[in-house]
Amino acid sequence: MDISKLDQKIKPSGTMAISNKSRELKSQGKPVIGFGAGEPDFPSPDYVVDAAIKAAADPKNHKYSPAAGLESLRQIIAKTTKDYSGFEINSDNVIVSNGGKQSILTAFLSILDPGDEVIIPAPYWTTYPEAVKIAGGTPVFIETEKSNNFKVTVEQLEKSKSKNTKMLVWCSPSNPTGVVYSKEEAEEIYEWIFKNDLWILSDELYEHLVYEGETSPSPAVYDPELKNTIIVNGVSKSYSMTGWRVGWLIGNKSVIGLGKKIQSQATSNVSNVSQLAAEAALLNGLDVTNEMKIAFNRRRLFATEKINSIPNLNVVDSTGAFYLFVDVSHYCSGKNGLNSSEEFCDWLLENYFIAFVPGEVFGTPGFMRLSYALSDEDLDNGLSRLSEAIDNLNE
Numbered sequence: 001m002d003i004s005k006l007d008q009k010i011k012p013s014g015t016m017a018i019s020n021k022s023r024e025l026k027s028q029g030k031p032v033i034g035f036g037a038g039e040p041d042f043p044s045p046d047y048v049v050d051a052a053i054k055a056a057a058d059p060k061n062h063k064y065s066p067a068a069g070l071e072s073l074r075q076i077i078a079k080t081t082k083d084y085s086g087f088e089i090n091s092d093n094v095i096v097s098n099g100g101k102q103s104i105l106t107a108f109l110s111i112l113d114p115g116d117e118v119i120i121p122a123p124y125w126t127t128y129p130e131a132v133k134i135a136g137g138t139p140v141f142i143e144t145e146k147s148n149n150f151k152v153t154v155e156q157l158e159k160s161k162s163k164n165t166k167m168l169v170w171c172s173p174s175n176p177t178g179v180v181y182s183k184e185e186a187e188e189i190y191e192w193i194f195k196n197d198l199w200i201l202s203d204e205l206y207e208h209l210v211y212e213g214e215t216s217p218s219p220a221v222y223d224p225e226l227k228n229t230i231i232v233n234g235v236s237k238s239y240s241m242t243g244w245r246v247g248w249l250i251g252n253k254s255v256i257g258l259g260k261k262i263q264s265q266a267t268s269n270v271s272n273v274s275q276l277a278a279e280a281a282l283l284n285g286l287d288v289t290n291e292m293k294i295a296f297n298r299r300r301l302f303a304t305e306k307i308n309s310i311p312n313l314n315v316v317d318s319t320g321a322f323y324l325f326v327d328v329s330h331y332c333s334g335k336n337g338l339n340s341s342e343e344f345c346d347w348l349l350e351n352y353f354i355a356f357v358p359g360e361v362f363g364t365p366g367f368m369r370l371s372y373a374l375s376d377e378d379l380d381n382g383l384s385r386l387s388e389a390i391d392n393l394n395e
């Protein structure tokens with residue numbers, strides 16, 4: 001019997017595939033160091049764990065709760081959004097979801113009809129185009145330039161616009177490059193969106209992880225009615241809570257209305273225990289985030305210097321998130337039997353037990369992404385293995 005044609009259209013998550021492969025090798029006793037999926041190496045804060053234990057013991061939380069999320073959490077999200085992101089919303093503008101990933105899918109399902117195009121500047125986070133396709137839309141890619149630090153320009157957006165364009169996906173600080181757009185650059189893009197009356201989906205999961213300079217303001221700052229803007233955010237990266245699966249979508253009443261219908265049919269509510277844990281995270285502020293940031297920044301500087309000192313590897317200048325995007329094109333031109341960044345990353349994993357995500361996963365072959373959200377010791381050892389691997393290739 002046939003299954004859906006979607007099977008030929010979508011790919012599994014490339015970042016998750018690397019994590020699975022690393023886990024498999026680890027279970028065989030291999031000393032794998034993972035630079036793959038991006039998740040902080042710190043445990044979730046104690047007060048988060050305590051709140052979850054308390055929540056699990058309360059029978060009220062053993063039952064269904066509203067599909068859009070607990071009202072108390074939605075109110076806290078509205079408050080922290082104003083405090084941290086600088087735009088005003090109320091709890092009716094929020095749907096709590098099972099992580100940012102579900103929010104992204106719900107956003108596309110809420111906006112797209114068949115034939116609608118979504119502009120996605122590459123390199124992009126691997127999930128965006130697949131989620132667009134699941135929602136029946138068509139991703140349209142823009143190849144950005146390394147010489148422009150992989151930032152998209154209005155000129156490029158203008159060229160890729162068609163009568164079917166409905167949306168732009170925007171991520172600053174960027175996964176996978178760690179690049180942060182300046183306020184002026186972001187404003188130019190937002191102006192173009194508003195002028196053309198398109199949607200912008202702004203992925204703000206890394207908003208608190210900026211190490212130098214300012215973070216880009218959210219498009220919602222310029223669009224207080226959320227006429228064109230949808231925001232995705234969550235607790236995963238800022239509070240080291242990837243496994244708890246709590247993200248959220250912010251939009252106007254129509255977007256949230258449809259999003260709620262979709263989520264009520266898809267999953268009902270997010271686990272109450274996780275939602276109350278997320279409340280504790282947000283209520284306790286950004287101290288824990290700022291502590292992690294000190295470690296991330298140290299690792300960012302260390303890794304950038306160490307990789308740039310390896311012959312023919314170089315890192316895209318990055319000031320945010322916890323990723324570095326490394327140009328490895330010199331080593332995948334076929335000279336050493338390695339014909340792509342995918343083959344290069346496979347070779348590193350199989351021979352040196354270091355896991356990186358190849359640029360193909362983000363629509364930009366010839367590069368690889370590394371997450372520096374791992375311990376200083378693993379970072380140092382893993383990069384020494386990378387250096388040794390390159391020495392062997394150069395021999």
Ligand code: GLU
Nearest residue numbers: 013015016036037038175
């Ligand atoms: N967002 C993280 C990453 O890009 C987690 C993995 C995933 O969900 O794809 O590595």
